[in-house]
Amino acid sequence: MYPLSAPHTGPIGVFDSGYGGLTILGKFIERLPQYDYLYLGDNARAPYGTRSFEVVYDFTLQAVKKLFELGCPLVILACNTASAKALRSIQQNDLPHMDPTRRVLGVIRPTVECIGEITRNGHVGLLATAGTVRSESYPLEIKKIFPDIQVTGMACPMWVPLVENKEYDGDGADYFVKKYIDTILQKDPDIDTLILGCTHYPLLLQKIRQYTPSHIRLVTQGEYVSESLKDYLLRHPDMDARCSKNKRREFLTTESVEKFRESASVFLHCTDVHVRNVQLE
Numbered sequence: 001m002y003p004l005s006a007p008h009t010g011p012i013g014v015f016d017s018g019y020g021g022l023t024i025l026g027k028f029i030e031r032l033p034q035y036d037y038l039y040l041g042d043n044a045r046a047p048y049g050t051r052s053f054e055v056v057y058d059f060t061l062q063a064v065k066k067l068f069e070l071g072c073p074l075v076i077l078a079c080n081t082a083s084a085k086a087l088r089s090i091q092q093n094d095l096p097h098m099d100p101t102r103r104v105l106g107v108i109r110p111t112v113e114c115i116g117e118i119t120r121n122g123h124v125g126l127l128a129t130a131g132t133v134r135s136e137s138y139p140l141e142i143k144k145i146f147p148d149i150q151v152t153g154m155a156c157p158m159w160v161p162l163v164e165n166k167e168y169d170g171d172g173a174d175y176f177v178k179k180y181i182d183t184i185l186q187k188d189p190d191i192d193t194l195i196l197g198c199t200h201y202p203l204l205l206q207k208i209r210q211y212t213p214s215h216i217r218l219v220t221q222g223e224y225v226s227e228s229l230k231d232y233l234l235r236h237p238d239m240d241a242r243c244s245k246n247k248r249r250e251f252l253t254t255e256s257v258e259k260f261r262e263s264a265s266v267f268l269h270c271t272d273v274h275v276r277n278v279q280l281e
Contacts, residue, residue, distance in 0.1 A: 010071030020200030049129025
């Protein structure tokens, strides 16, 4: 357990509304195994995708404050909805008052930066939560870098519950996976790239591939976000020095410890998962 007062060095905090961020954490551990990581999943209040901007911002700020209290000098919002609805406000309005020496980063910008090299015809689809689609964060960020790329968004409200309830491998998932893919391709038949704009969605990747035409490229976020984090720490040696490097991994959940331990073990392919319960307010 990390002390409540912030130490000189501390773990990299990773926050998600539930289990989805484990797909990002897994890539962090694979690409940057030397660092300590403290993961916080707000499973009790998942999913975030249908909640208002105000509620998502409030919940996300609570999580960031908790991770700061536990010593994290750097927090990654491994949640597209939180990145879309809360990141900018936290960076601009809250960090200067809480602690201007700490940093909070999201997952949208690293994903966006790679799109220009992936799409061949400039027609990109976004599969995400309703909140992320409504925020228009992806098309706005893409237009800043690649103004000629056309983005078509599709909300997939059933996908996160399928993952959170461990039904992503079940037969019932096929209907909802096929439904949303068929619908977005009806909206733009020229799509050649699909962004999986939610960290839960890689758990459905096998089924998504099954119902996606083979010429369409699927963009999962883990590899791009982990590469972006690696680059960030190289460019900011002062922050890198504050991130502890003992290869420790700890997990916090706002719901059942046993349920989270089981899921984390499956998603991260390990058996030694230290989980404890935490309350956010």
